[in-house]
Amino acid sequence: VRVRRGAVTLGGIAKGAGMIAPSMGTMLAYVFTNAAVRSSDLRKAFRGAVERSFHRIVVDGDMSTNDTTAIFANGACGLPSLEGKDLAVFAEALHTLLLDLALMIVRDGEGATRVVRITVTGARSDRAAEAAARAVATSLLVKTAVFGADPNWGRVIAAVGRSGIDMDPARVEVSFAGEKVMRRGMVIDRQAERRAAPKIRKEAYGIDVALGLGKGSYFVYFSDLGHEYIRINAGYRT
16 A cells, blocks of 8 residues: 555455354454554554444354454554554555455355345435345345345345334335336336346346435445355254
């Protein structure tokens, strides 16, 4: 990473994980840098990067008892402690690294064939948007529809509905891979689903849900669930 007086290096390693719940469950991830950074600045940058990466992924939504992520900075680059714009550049590079690792974990999920980013906007609050996004990301019906390349907007809306947040079906819009299939609570037309179908056969795409109630937003990355996941876990001990 280029800074004003030279360059610093960041590197990271993470263990594959299956659960990632309630927050990073079963995950081990370690980051190393030769940058000189004040501990308070490093802690703030790391927590912010973790919130927008490792805390935004789901594989199967089941829970585990432990997880760890840590960052080590030894200052061996020989440069002064990062501050100002240099610190901001470092923080953004740190986020990029952690997001790369986080997406690798999702792609490496047991039997995973696709990675989807669910983005919820227009909620009453960010917390409400998070609840809705996580409900979609952990829904078995949504995950199996993703595996089957089915733009099943009904399953998405059902997951949002059971999250318990405020929603008005007459205001909801849903898009798959940029193709809007539902507007103001109504299916646009069957052709919209047909247009979306080939786009969601890709290994990565997005589902967008606009609630039209406020400014709250949140996103989560999740994997699909198919036959291989069942094979792996059905024979886990036998």
